[in-house]
Amino acid sequence: MxxxxxxxxxxxxxxxxxxxxxxxxxxxxxxxxxxxPSQVKINPRYAAQAxxxxxxxxxxxxxxxxxxxxxADDKPATNVVQVAQKGMQFGPGLIAVRKGTRVEFPNGDDFYHNVFSYSKAKRFDLGRFLKDEKPAAVTFDQPGVVKLYCEIHEHMRGSVVVLDTPYFVKxxxxxxxxxxxxxxxxxxxxxxxxxxxxxxxxxxxxxxxxxxxxxxxxx
Amino acid sequence: MLVLLLAASQLANAQEALLQRLDDALTYQSSGGLFRSDLSGLVDVEGYFIDHRPPGLLFGNADLFNPRLSLFLDTHLGSQFYSLVQFRADRGFDPRAMPDGDARFDEYLLRWTPWEDGRLNVQVGKFATVFGKWVQRHDSWQNPFITAPLAYENVTTITDQAAPGTRAAFLGRRNVADTKATWLPVVWGPAYTSGASVFGQLDKFDYAFEFKNASISSRPNAWDAKDLGWENPTVSARLAHTPNAAWNYGVSASHGAYLLPAADATVPGGYSRSSYRQTTIGTDLSWSHHGWQVWGEAMVARFQVPNVGNADTFTYFVEAKYKFTPSLFAAVRWNQQLFDTVPDGAGGAQHWDRNIFRVDTALSYRFTRHLQGKLQYSLSHENGPVQQGEQLWAAQLTVKF
CATH class of the missing domain: 2.60.40.1120 (Carboxypeptidase-like, regulatory domain)
Incomplete structure (x- = not known):
């Protein structure tokens, strides 16, 4: 310390x-x-937890x-950021990116994940993707807060804060x-x-x- | 319905924040996290428009409107104990089965999971059958259709109420419309019967075994332990393999008596209800990738019918769902049920019920995480002069919280 x-x-x-x-x-x-937050409990009503x-x-x-x-020398964002899905959590669960940033969502688990959002700043659904395939990605082109969810694991939550300024930090x-x-x-x-x-x-x-x-x- | 959907769209945007707050507020967790309870629910409003008598497990004789409130209370105590209570208020478990309204506890269960990896779960209560795969996605939010597959709702001429007097009497049922108050499908929806189950996951295998009070074809008023005990139990099991995340296939089996106490007085002398059983063997396969999800199930069922013999039937369905946009998805399902022959008592043999095919199509739109609309069109045809719901339109609006 x-x-x-x-x-x-x-x-x-x-x-x-x-x-x-x-x-x-x-x-x-x-x-x-x-x-x-406390550890989330999953409610698998009709099957064993995977x-x-x-x-x-x-x-x-x-x-x-x-x-x-x-x-004066500001340029559009061209970087790529990753938000992984591992252990049935988004990691990191909160990111801040500049407008125009591409975010990849690699699956780190042996089972399917999905990423979707119905937020005003970005509405998308990446479908179901596997651990070994090329990570699905989204370009965030509007400022705002984009809430992330997985349709397979309802407890999963993530947020992307899309900003129109280069002056931010987490x-x-x-x-x-x-x-x-x-x-x-x-x-x-x-x-x-x-x-x-x-x-x-x-x-x-x-x-x-x-x-x-x-x-x-x-x- | 279009007006309703447009109104729903406006409502969705206005109420999304409210529903999210409601969703969050309906969770209680003790300070250390040992106890957690979540109350969630589905509000369904459905309309069915049919050109004949309603098919399957839609009751009554005409078009119908069907509202439904389902409440789920999921509770965890530590990491090992879980309970679920499902309460429903509606017009009967199946649409319009109780036209004046009904309220019930459809499921209540207590589960013990000694290991966190889920290798073993022991569960007691009243809960959905382990037979087949459709049951795992049967609620209105997850089912891409409004109705169940044919295997889970097509009413056959088998009855649990009385033994047919003769073979001719049994075969004669083919020539009249379904008598839903006394006849049975192969599997009655999710079959929330009462008893105990053991299930779990071992590496890439899932297993499940259950001991229940009633057959998988039994009607909802036989599911509760206070209505039917375990004197003539049904045992069911499923074994499944998941070779990778995209694929899953399984086999299911179920065996048990299907006649209810009302039939006691009608079975031939020297026999009892337990002499007449339903044996069902099924297989299921599912695949998904990106925007696609595909499911298929096939099952063979044998009913031992008093005074008739073995009545066999084969039924299957193949279902595909595709997501066009984050909100819009479509689904199509091909269903068929074929009936074997039984001796007609005059030296010949006849099919014991009318063969049927049905194609279901549906479009669904998710306005938000809490609001979904569905539109379904189904075309079916039965061999013989009696048709039921040859063309069916259905619409459903679901609010989830």
């Missing part, structure tokens, strides 16, 4: 020094996260800056986050945890300075 704290402090210090050297701003802080069930991931948050101008499982390389100015900083919990706060970013914003903020 002591070593983790020292490493975190050194990283923050280095980040601040880099930001100062580049004239960009940064923001860091902590998001108060809900309690980790396969072992992994525990769900602990909660994390996506923190992003809204209203900031895009960098917190660790303690809620600690750090966003760097930000433009100076007055913007909104938002933290999204799930459909029920999200926060936002105004933030003033100054060149070369690191701001601190915790969620929820002081009343």
């Amino acid at each position: 002591q070593l983790t704290r020292i490493t975190t402090a050194v990283a923050l210090l280095l980040g601040t020094l880099v930001a100062a050297a580049q004239g960009t701003a940064s923001v860091e802080g902590t998001v108060t996260l809900p309690k980790p 396969g072992a069930l992994l525990p769900p991931e602990p909660p994390t948050a996506v923190v992003f800056l809204e209203g900031a101008p895009l960098p 917190s660790d499982t303690n809620g600690v986050y750090r966003l760097t390389g930000l433009p100076a100015g007055q913007f909104k900083l938002k933290a999204w945890i799930d459909d029920k919990i999200s926060f936002e706060q105004p933030v003033e970013l100054k060149p070369g300075a690191a701001s601190r914003v915790n969620f929820p903020g002081s009343p």
Whole structure:
């Protein structure tokens, strides 16, 4: 634990020094996260359970800056991100991607999985796919929150936060986050945890300075 | 119905968040997670439009409207104990079997799973039969059709109420429309009979064995232990192999007495209800990949009929479902049932019921994770002058929470 704290402090210090050297701003802080969910129980009404069930991931948050101008050298997202289905869980269960990112869904189990969503930002159904075949993929081309489900295993839940900005980061499982390389100015900083919990706060970013914003903020 | 579907679409968008919140709110879990209980349900609204008398297990004599509320309470205690209670309020277990309305506990079971890998489960209560594969997907949300396959609903001339007086009397039933209050199909829907089962999964094999109070063809009012005890039990089993995720095939068998106490006084002297049994052997095969799902089942059933002899029948179906879009899917099913001959008492032999084929087609649309609409058209034909529901249109709207 002591070593983790020292490493975190050194990283923050280095980040601040880099930001100062580049004239960009940064923001860091902590998001108060809900309690980790309990282990899900499957209800196999008419058959035996197939396969072992992994525990769900602990909660994390996506923190992003809204209203900031895009960098002059900004390019459309071309990266590919993977969300695996293993142990009848999405892993990671929450990701944040830039609009235009392609997400692959490899099946890590010996039985079928499916991924579908009826979210406004992306409506899709990838059918049933096997462990050994090329992972099915979706390009997320509209900003918004896309909820992921598996029609075979109803308890499975995942979320893709699709953003129209390059300024975002996912917190660790303690809620600690750090966003760097930000433009100076007055913007909104938002933290999204799930459909029920999200926060936002105004933030003033100054060149070369690191701001601190915790969620929820002081009343 | 189109108006209803359009209204449903509007309703779906408006109510999705509410239904999701309801879904989440109907779960209780103790702080340590030892106890967890989920209440879920299906609300079905169905309409059937038929050109003749309703076929299969649709009761009454004309078109019908059939609402149904199904509530499921799934409860876990630790990792080893699970219980399910299914409550239904409707117009009878089968549409319009109780036109003025009915409410029942259709399933209640307690399951013990000593190992987490599911190699062994022991279950007691009133629950769906292990025979066949269709039962595992029989609820309105998972069944791509509104009706069951022919094997699970086509009413034959076998009765559980009384022994036929003569062979001619038995054969004479072919010439009248189904008497659903007293006749039986090969398997009566999911056959929620009462008893105990042992089942599990060992590597790529699934096994299941059950000891129940009534035959798989028995009618719903014989399923409860208070209605029929275990004096003349039925045993059923299924063994299946899953060579890979895409394929599954299995064999099933069931054997037991099918006559009810009402028939006691009519069986020939020296015999009893237990002398007359239903023996059914079935096989099933399923395959799925990407947007396709295909199922097939075939079964041979023998009913030992008092004063007649063995009445054999063969029935099968092949069913395919394809997803065109995330919301829209179509399904088609070919069903057939063929009847063997029995001696007619005049030196010859005759088919004991009317051979039948039926093709079912259906389109389904999932508006959201909580709302689904289905439209079905079925064309069937029976040998002989009596037709029942030669053309059937059905529509169903389901809300799931």
